[in-house]
Amino acid sequence: MAAAELLVDVRHLVKTFGPLRAVDDLTFQVRRGEIVGLLGPNGAGKSTIMKVLTCYLVADGGTATVAGVSIDTDPVEVRRHIGYLPENAPLYTEMRVSESLKYVARMHDLKGAKAKERIDWAVQACGLEPKYLSNIGTLSRGFRQRVGLAQAVLHDPDLLILDEPTSGLDPIQIIEIRKLIGEIGKTKTVFFSTHIMQEVEAVCSRAIIINRGKLAADGAPSELKASLGKEQKVVARLRGPTSLELEKLVGAFDSVGAVSVQNLPNDNWVECNVRMSSSASGEAAMATSEKLYRLCKEKDWTMQELKIEALTMEDAFLKATGHEKLK
């Protein structure tokens, strides 16, 4: 059924806190089976969007439906379709993991054998067996996140909404949680927020970039990078020129968008980052690097490194949020 394919349908959503427009005329959809990453700087409105979708907050404008149910008319029904993990995985620290899971199961109307079955599945899926009888207060951040995740998937929801599921975790825990999300994402639709770009590239089928409450970009990671695709970067390390001199010379090349030259800690070496302009052709980077090489030979400078870099999600993000001059 077409409607059920659109698990999240947000149209012109607005949420204000006094004078602040935390969510400003936002429109996007999440289809069944996708793993969608919500990216944005801190304060962009990611958490707010999730709180509105889970009906924790009431929108000030626009509409949204989750699995076909409107968030205005039937919040309780909406929540039945969603498994939500808030930021920092808040949990009742005086309870044991088993008690907490049983409580959440009861709150979802899961009883008896069905509850046991779901709890066992969630514990196994999230790797909680070793800590099942432990007090939540004694668990590390990583395990607390897993308990939160287990609570979110307990009732087998269509949609998982996770708010910064990897925040505060160490690199090993991050990899584990990402694997978990990937696993769960095979059978469920996941909508999670993050401000770590690499996460989106690693896990998501689609990324939505938010900045200051407004939609900045929406598409598959490859698409988003391709939209800057013609814009590649040439990076070179040279000894000889001063940074100002190099900047002026390279800035004069064709198709160059932005040049930045930094002095490296080693004496006399400089690193030059050249971004092609948005109107440049695909070969522009090649041509520029050749020109740079010839310039070096001409001026008798020493070149240590010359490469053409494809722009990463990070660059896509910085561009979409209007911070491109930072590098």
Place this chain on the structure above:
Amino acid sequence: MIETKSDLWTAPIIRVYRILKDPTVRSVMRRELGAYFNTPIGYVIIAFFLLLTCWFYVDDLFLRGTAEMRQFFDLMPLFMLIFIPAISMRLWAEERKLGTMEVLLTLPVKAWQVVMGKYLAGLVFIVIMLALSLHLPLALASKSILAGNPDLGQVAAGYAGAIVLGMIYLAIGAFASALTADQIVAFIIGISFSFVFFLMGQQGVLAWVRDWSPFAADLVERFGVGYHFQSITRGVLDTRDIIYAFTVAGLFLFLNVLVVERRR
């Protein structure tokens, strides 16, 4: 729908029954009750409450030489004023502090179910607390201990009054807890609001109001907890006292739901 005169009574009773039977309300209640006893807080409150009230009661018991619990129940309005906000302060403030309010209220539950669940947990806790003072009337009555002859009807009425008092203060305290993330602030606000109701039965305040208008003084007196508490402990089950209790408790529970919803 209310169709006959008897419906006026059965309708609210059915409502209360349905609330008590609601599975979500029961789940929340069980969890909260567990929380009181999984941490020291429950034991500490009960211990101190019993320590203080029993001490003050027994202190004069032998001097008086009469086998009655009246002096114990006389202590209730003041002691409950302090201890019940201590019981209710963690109900909502802790959820806000821990951030679990977000988890709780994004489960497929209605706000009133959670409010009632927490309230009932507090009420059960109060009943347990009072039940642990039953050793006093037992000692009074038992032939092998004090061999007094207490009027057990009055004792029962006294406990009934104490529970009703608890119902009211608890509703106020729970509302106060919902207003803040800080348990101490919840405690203080709870005591303050309850104190207003307490003051309305105090002679000092009433005399002052009486100077202004004797009619107003009578009115104010009936709004205070003291008046109704006295009435119940005298052993007469006046429907006006029941209505008072349910109205005040109901009002604050309603406000509680509003505050919980207002965060949205």
